[in-house]
Amino acid sequence: MNYLYPAAVLRQLAETLTHEQREKVIIVGSLAAAFSLSQGQGVYTKDVDTMIAPHAAAIITGEEVANQLMAGKWTLRPDPRWGRPAEENVPADDRPLVRLHPPGGAAQWFIELMAAPDQTKPPRLKRDFYPISTQQGYFSLVSFGYLALVQHDAITSEFGIRVATPAMMAMANMLHHPTVHPALISGDDNGRPIKRSNKDLGRVVTLAILGGHGETETWAARWWEGLQAIFPQQAAELAGRAGSGFRQMLSSVEDLEQALHTANIGLLAGRGVTGSTFKRFAEHVLEVALKPLEAMPQDQNNQTARMSWPAQ
Known part of the structure; x- marks a missing residue:
């Protein structure tokens, strides 16, 4: 590297x-x-x-x-x-x-x-x-x-090249892994076998750690906006199942450990992130981003219904 x-x-x-x-x-x-x-x-x-x-x-x-x-x-x-x-x-x-x-x-x-x-x-x-x-x-x-999804709110850099935002990359990674699949990547520099799903789902946690709570607390609204903009016909269904693989990773000690390992030799290198910190941020993503996202389609439907009620 x-x-x-x-x-x-x-x-x-x-x-x-x-x-x-x-x-x-x-x-x-x-x-x-x-x-x-x-x-x-x-x-x-x-x-x-x-x-x-x-x-x-x-x-x-x-x-x-x-x-x-x-x-x-x-x-x-x-x-x-x-x-x-x-x-x-x-x-x-x-x-x-x-x-x-x-x-x-x-x-x-x-x-x-x-x-x-x-x-x-x-x-x-x-x-x-x-x-x-x-x-x-x-x-x-x-x-x-x-x-x-990364087309939705990509940032134009000073060099004229656009850069994907952490929020949209996180959502794309979660949707791409609805389960923790057993398929392995080739391994890191130590030759250790790692599940591809754990590397990509662990990246979501890494982005949350680097961005902090202020970043992740914006994700739910931005995810819902991005899903509606890019996949308007499937947005509600995608919002409802986006966290399935992430939850599976979070429930497994082995999968979480693999996710942490890939993070600590990549974007989190040198930061000394522990397993307990990594899990705490994963749970934070679940509570402040995924659960609110899952509720947004129904909340929007309820709001639309209220607006359509005849005035009394």
């Missing part, structure tokens, strides 16, 4: 991209969290996740951004299987993703290009892959259905 400063990465990326391309780029993940919550500090990470939005422009702009970076001497991430372009006839889900190291060859981190999901279709857990053609060959952009 590298210790990255958000401003330095955003500046480097902005210097390579055109104005039009910068407007369609949204930074998500660890770097986005550090941008909003780390008060000028950096973050240990190996990748910078970048979503091209909106979906209607994702393919064309994704190709343009990939070509612009490649022309700027950004190089493909070495990988025995995915470190070279595919042939044109290779299906989208068998092509490598666009993962590029910055110029110079010294940095170990890389940028990964993703596509905003198609909001004309109901969101789903399964990933989608969209084929693109670049000056170096054929790749795909991956898309995660619930990540559409």
